[in-house]
Amino acid sequence: MAPDTKHLEMTLETQVESVNLAEEMCLRVAEAAGFGEDDCYRIGMSVREGVINAFHYGNQERPEKKIHLAVDLTSDKMIIHVLDEGTGFKLSEVADPLAEENLLSTSGRGIFLMRAFMDEFDVVPGKTGGAEIVMSKKLPAPGSSSPNGDGGQSAAPHQGA
């Protein structure tokens, strides 16, 4: 880890409340790092989706399992890790929620949203098993954004990311 990297991590229970808690914590970091309102929305949503994925698909909602959340703030980006204690999965096996046959599915859009909202997104095998979501957002250039959000960007996510 680079010496100027700030690192924060927390272990969350496998419960619904952890989703809001993770979002709240990451939003505080994002705001302090200078992200504007639209990027905070994207980051918060992506963290929610990552933890929902760990809660529901990874840990199968089993309360004895934990969700591990870590945030690295480097000189140029905010990196978020969400690790579950499940059996892992491959991105290539995730169904496309935009396919005609999946449009009316009631689930399966979380990965798509994280990919759309973040600059970088990947899923890797966790060091102790499970799946680790790694996603990042570039820090705003100095003077390009303000903490209360008028960064000059649309709230629309990056389509096709």
Add this chain to the structure above:
Amino acid sequence: MATVDKAPRRIREHRGTKMALHATHRDAGTVTVVDLSGRITLGDGSALLRKTVRGLLDDQRMRILLNLADVDYIDSSGIGELVSAFTTVKNRNGNLKLLHLTKKVRDLLQITKLFTVFDVYTDEGTAIRSFD
């Protein structure tokens, strides 16, 4: 590092625990308008939407217009619940439509290709007449 209390108001509004979903409904002829406010997210928000729609169907109210003017945040669970409500009503030979999407909700429905699945309106009168 910023604290919750010192955070700018517009960013503070994103935060999860402050914006629980509320739902009330009213009759407009044969159409039931459901006014929703808050966030439709995993947990209580999605559950309340499900309970509200199923309660209306149990009362034989098959024409449902969801007013989302005050819904500023939906996650994937909330999107799934909207789809579930839509298909549940359809399967009972009813119709569920959406009214007054906020920009964020509209953007979400567009990138998930659901904007064309739902009937979406910006005017309540037009939306109500569309059920006839």
